[in-house]
Amino acid sequence: MSIEDFSFREHALTFDRHIGDSIPGYASLVKRVLRDSRRFIQPRTNVYDIGCSSGRTLAKISRLNRSSRERVTYIGIDCEPSFEMLWRRHRAPNLKCGVGDVRTCKLENASLVISQFTVQFIPPADKRALLRRIHDSLIEGGALMIAEKTLAGTARLQDVVTFSYYDHKLERGFTAEQIIEKERQLRGQMTCMSEAELREALKEAGFNEIERIWGEAPFAAFLALK
Template identity: 30%
Template sequence: MSESDRIFSQPLDHVADFTFNEDVARVFPDMIKRSVPGYPTIVENIGVLGARFAQPGSRLYDLGCSLGAVTQALRRHVKTDGCRVIGVDNSAAMLARCREYLSAQDAMYQELLPAELVEADILQMDFQPCALVALNFTLQFIEPERRLELLQRIRQALLPGGALILSEKLRFADAAEHELLNELHLDFKRANGYSELEIAQKRTAIENVMRPDTLEEHRERLAQAGFSKVVLWFQCLNFASLIALP
């Protein structure tokens, strides 16, 4: 169902800002696997974490679900009675393909959690009480001045004993550390077959739409939003995932 990512393989006269359109949806599994170190481990273990925090009859949100990798992991791992996964994305192209992936999963497995897909802007959503929220490489695409507001609304919707799983690309306040980890990330991309042209054009496309924070900024904002505990459970190069507890 997925094609190889060749979107930036030819010189472009103008590199437009990155969007999650049909071209990206078609190659997204290949793109993210070759671009985000540790991505399969993060996704699979969000399913494992979901099994710990799920509560009977509760909702599990996958916000910015794209093609539904986290939704699929939650459906596989969570066995708690009455739970359902709600995947939300503002890209119709991504959701159309997500439905195909979920249908294929339904054909392969039995006794999966029910999943509902919603096309919406998560900044405008009215979140219902929930046991788990996954923001998997989504917050970094939200305008920085809107991030706290979103996290506050998620915190208000979380049930006692629930959790937010937040995965993000990081930047680093220490210039030498930032440079080293950035260069190692570029090495990761080169090792996965991306050319210098592809790397450069992708960087141009994404630099205005994805604005990473430092780990310290994430911790401070989550505390401001009302979370009592933040645990770094995974980091690979400049990509990390946090558990935030109410």
């Protein structure tokens, strides 16, 4: 029996509900991103959301900072065309979303880059180059806010974290069959790093100040400053 690769295409119309059910504490992560955005967004710069999905988080950031940060352009990039219909809901003069590959899209003059559960879907050979491109696109004092699904430090801890996460998904209405099928579909597509490996990759990219700002195992978010 063949197994199709996982795609967000089937979840596009209900993506925000899907990610809220899938990731414990996701709402608190978005609140943290919104709150900290005001500290880093500078006038006459770009703000990027790579892997922007529905565009909802980027639109919220735009509305929050519009009156106090002049001439900022908010740019969302995602590889899934099915999200285009959702981007129309967030139309604004200073906000634009487009279909593209974050590994090759232009990134420049950025004061803030947001990456929520995106690098985990980038092939291992390309992850560090992408993080370097993000670092180099930032102005001095700019920030990357990155959230990823992470691996535990030991096999025994990984077992605990994995089954705790499965319990969470069962509580949120996913069936055992849906959980297993998604795991099968994600094989080879999602390649996660441990928190230590992610920190190391960020340092190699040029980020010297890195702080964990959110976490609900097996997920964690970091603030990395240029």
